[in-house]
Amino acid sequence: MKLDGKVPAGELAEKWTTYKSTCPIVAPHNKRKLDVIVVGTGLAGASAAASLAELGYNVKSFTFHDSPRRAHSIAAQGGINAAKNYANDGDSVYRLFYDTIKGGDYRAREGNVHRLAEVSNDIIDQCVAQGVPFAREYGGLLETRSFGGVQVSRTFYARGQTGQQLLIGAYQALSRQIHTGKVEMFNRHEMLDVVIIDGKARGIITRNLLNGKIERFGAHAVILATGGYGNVFYLSTNAMNCNVTAAWRAVKRGALMANPCYTQIHPTCIPVSGDYQSKLTLMSESLRNDGRVWVPQKMDDVKAIREGKKKPVDIPEADRDYYLERRYPSFGNLVPRDVASRAAKIACDEGRGVNASGLAVFLDFASAIQRYGISQAHTHGLENPDKATITRLGEEVIEEKYGNLFQMYEKITGDNPYKTPMMIFPAVHYTMGGLWVDYNLETNIPGLFALGEANFSDHGANRLGASALMQGLADGYFVIPYTIGSFLAGEIRNDKVDTNHDAFAQAEKDVQDRLSRLMNIGGNQSVESFHRRLGLTMWDYCGMARNEEGLIKARQIIRDLREEFYKDLYVPGTLDEFNPELEKANRVADFMELGEMMVVDALQRRESCGGHFREECQSESGEAQRNDEEFTYVSAWGWTDTDRDPELHKEELVFENVELKTRSYA
Amino acid sequence: MKLNLKIWRQKNAANKGAFKSYTVDANTHMSFLEMLDVLNESLIAKKEEPVAFDHDCREGICGACSMVIDGQPHGPWKGTTTCQLHMREFKDGETITIEPFRARSFPVVKDLVVDRSAFDRIIQAGGYISVNTGQAPDGNSTPVEKEQSSLAFEAAACIGCGACVAACPNASAMLFVSAKVSHLGLLPQGQVEHSDRVLNMVHQMDEEGFGRCSNVTACEAECPKEISVANIARLNRAYFGAALSSEKEV
Numbered sequence: 026m027k028l029d030g031k032v033p034a035g036e037l038a039e040k041w042t043t044y045k046s047t048c049p050i051v052a053p054h055n056k057r058k059l060d061v062i063v064v065g066t067g068l069a070g071a072s073a074a075a076s077l078a079e080l081g082y083n084v085k086s087f088t089f090h091d092s093p094r095r096a097h098s099i100a101a102q103g104g105i106n107a108a109k110n111y112a113n114d115g116d117s118v119y120r121l122f123y124d125t126i127k128g129g130d131y132r133a134r135e136g137n138v139h140r141l142a143e144v145s146n147d148i149i150d151q152c153v154a155q156g157v158p159f160a161r162e163y164g165g166l167l168e169t170r171s172f173g174g175v176q177v178s179r180t181f182y183a184r185g186q187t188g189q190q191l192l193i194g195a196y197q198a199l200s201r202q203i204h205t206g207k208v209e210m211f212n213r214h215e216m217l218d219v220v221i222i223d224g225k226a227r228g229i230i231t232r233n234l235l236n237g238k239i240e241r242f243g244a245h246a247v248i249l250a251t252g253g254y255g256n257v258f259y260l261s262t263n264a265m266n267c268n269v270t271a272a273w274r275a276v277k278r279g280a281l282m283a284n285p286c287y288t289q290i291h292p293t294c295i296p297v298s299g300d301y302q303s304k305l306t307l308m309s310e311s312l313r314n315d316g317r318v319w320v321p322q323k324m325d326d327v328k329a330i331r332e333g334k335k336k337p338v339d340i341p342e343a344d345r346d347y348y349l350e351r352r353y354p355s356f357g358n359l360v361p362r363d364v365a366s367r368a369a370k371i372a373c374d375e376g377r378g379v380n381a382s383g384l385a386v387f388l389d390f391a392s393a394i395q396r397y398g399i400s401q402a403h404t405h406g407l408e409n410p411d412k413a414t415i416t417r418l419g420e421e422v423i424e425e426k427y428g429n430l431f432q433m434y435e436k437i438t439g440d441n442p443y444k445t446p447m448m449i450f451p452a453v454h455y456t457m458g459g460l461w462v463d464y465n466l467e468t469n470i471p472g473l474f475a476l477g478e479a480n481f482s483d484h485g486a487n488r489l490g491a492s493a494l495m496q497g498l499a500d501g502y503f504v505i506p507y508t509i510g511s512f513l514a515g516e517i518r519n520d521k522v523d524t525n526h527d528a529f530a531q532a533e534k535d536v537q538d539r540l541s542r543l544m545n546i547g548g549n550q551s552v553e554s555f556h557r558r559l560g561l562t563m564w565d566y567c568g569m570a571r572n573e574e575g576l577i578k579a580r581q582i583i584r585d586l587r588e589e590f591y592k593d594l595y596v597p598g599t600l601d602e603f604n605p606e607l608e609k610a611n612r613v614a615d616f617m618e619l620g621e622m623m624v625v626d627a628l629q630r631r632e633s634c635g636g637h638f639r640e641e642c643q644s645e646s647g648e649a650q651r652n653d654e655e656f657t658y659v660s661a662w663g664w665t666d667t668d669r670d671p672e673l674h675k676e677e678l679v680f681e682n683v684e685l686k687t688r689s690y691a
Numbered sequence: 692m693k694l695n696l697k698i699w700r701q702k703n704a705a706n707k708g709a710f711k712s713y714t715v716d717a718n719t720h721m722s723f724l725e726m727l728d729v730l731n732e733s734l735i736a737k738k739e740e741p742v743a744f745d746h747d748c749r750e751g752i753c754g755a756c757s758m759v760i761d762g763q764p765h766g767p768w769k770g771t772t773t774c775q776l777h778m779r780e781f782k783d784g785e786t787i788t789i790e791p792f793r794a795r796s797f798p799v800v801k802d803l804v805v806d807r808s809a810f811d812r813i814i815q816a817g818g819y820i821s822v823n824t825g826q827a828p829d830g831n832s833t834p835v836e837k838e839q840s841s842l843a844f845e846a847a848a849c850i851g852c853g854a855c856v857a858a859c860p861n862a863s864a865m866l867f868v869s870a871k872v873s874h875l876g877l878l879p880q881g882q883v884e885h886s887d888r889v890l891n892m893v894h895q896m897d898e899e900g901f902g903r904c905s906n907v908t909a910c911e912a913e914c915p916k917e918i919s920v921a922n923i924a925r926l927n928r929a930y931f932g933a934a935l936s937s938e939k940e941v
Contacts, residue, residue, distance in 0.1 A: 072824075092811050092851065111831060152830075153830040160840075164834060235800060264749070301718070301729055302725065304749045433775070553732060597738065602801075605741075
């Protein structure tokens, strides 16, 4: 299959403008006749559903949650990027574009990324108008802070709850359209298949989670905004119910999965503490604005800390290794996530991890508290303030900036991070891979679109902090309202989709068969136990570092596990009731197949780039080594069969504006 | 640690529910929901029906988790959701009673899961600023006083979990509604629709069958995001003003 990214011709900075002025559009009276299904109500889904309804399309919106406001975008903490240059620090659309391409280790499409940077400013305006209470300066104007991998301050935020505030904004816009009747909302409905008629996506099959009813919904186009698949690792910062099922059902119907092995391991998460643990908690990257990462230099100190004989504050400055500041002086603690995570892994591999399991490093706010305290004392006109006053004033500033994060940390660990450094370790956080889409955000199946984390399009092999919110809202508010027109303009003569079509009957039957099969295995092991084992395999062999031998081994383990799953799974309850175990079983079944595809992709990509680190491909100092000659392409995988290799399609990446270089943050 | 659990079991809205007793082996590092995971795994191993409960982010922000623990929505810790509550709060051998949020407007779906869609309908009635995508002026065109913006943020921190309703002896939704009215009403962008918003949201709140506020303030005490009852005062003021000045029938 020849993959065409459909990036418009012309100068980089003109592509989107030209596209918008020349793309096919649908007249208002025709929009009223066209139906669009949007699956998912996170930032991408809710903003798309609201914006399309505002334009006049008839939208049906679906979520498996009890309310559209619960989508996992809500948990994003740190912020959202935009090239506003309000800080007057030299930011621009081009710089945001360039940082994103470089941060993604030169594995993203130039045209898409530039468009993302262009619309970033509109997002901030839109959100402010909706009432998103962003942080403000004393003069009443918007405040920004810095995130990893950049040297400007372009991240807008609402304390540590930016995702929540942006999602509430999109949810309110969606609610307004539900009220007008332009959006029909289906809560607690999980999409279990996509229906394809004459090669076009024409609807979905859902399960009503309250009563198990399988239902058909038809539309002229289907949008998947169903998030990422980080939960394939079982332990991740994703919410418990995040899953790949909607995207994977699309893959089973012919959509391509792009770069599935590109996984973001976030450097600052609360470390694993026991084998009962159900999920991991992120500590926002914004903390690296003020927190300094370190481990002791001397092994004696490491030992003493682990045994509780010494406290971190007992280690003198000279005996600490602020390894990010040492290795990457120009970016310091604000290197991109993949770089920071690997550095933490190296420190722990050297035996310098600071908790009992040896899998943690310190994130220390003591110097920031001092710095802010002195500055505050000065502002308050205090002469010769004592140490306690400085600390108190400094802690107040830190509380204002990160209060909820510090509180969250204390609740989970029982330690007070104002007084002792946080202990952190990398954890699975985001998946750059996803459904292959072209410039229109359309998959290779006409009429099937993928938005937000569910697609692969903008972050290459590593996403920069505060760019996920930007991309989700860019896709939903400002891209899909234009690009869907290029498909729907050809649909104005087509009647409403008939859900009595054979394709709907077949898809519905497939769903029922699949659920019955899971229900009737009648084995002895719980879904949870299988999911844990799958996750552990993925983490051990396809996590922060990968190598050929491990990946080959992992593939066999996953296959064996899948076989065992279908022989010995036990799902309690029945098909026709509220049954969370059945929901989980269905999702884990898909993770079992996706996991293998991720391993296959990681094996094939014999280079290190961004979040994909092949141990065979590293420099002497342990930095990731790309192989541009062989691997400057997107790997888009097509499903074949359970026992066969997926089929690889390549989309060559063309760089006309950016020179491919070794990524350096030193 | 060994714990005795008294958990409300109810097959669905149509069936009657009852408490059932269980014992579970937990440890002090677990979160409350991880303790329930352990219980459920042990029930599944015995081929018994696990306890259904809503949960998702497990970091206190999505608002999915609910349940009343020993008489308190989200349990004993102040400013904490159930998912953030940790077992170090409890002692070996203790008995913990767990039941769903109870309110006429939140019917039980199963066990500890309730239907809170009434909250969505209240927002749909007016909990927004009407601005279509693409219409917005520059983000810095309207400065907002820092303090005012902070107050709006604190009201906007509501996670829509419904603990305020569960805590209230009248099952009133005033804290929830007032948080939204305050969030938008404190910002210059929210002024144009302020009066209509208040009237429409309060109307929908009444339609959904939530009770009246009698200033018990249990809602504030139990709110996992510590939303202040000052918002209720703001709502009352706004409602009074809107009702007096509105051209529409109230």
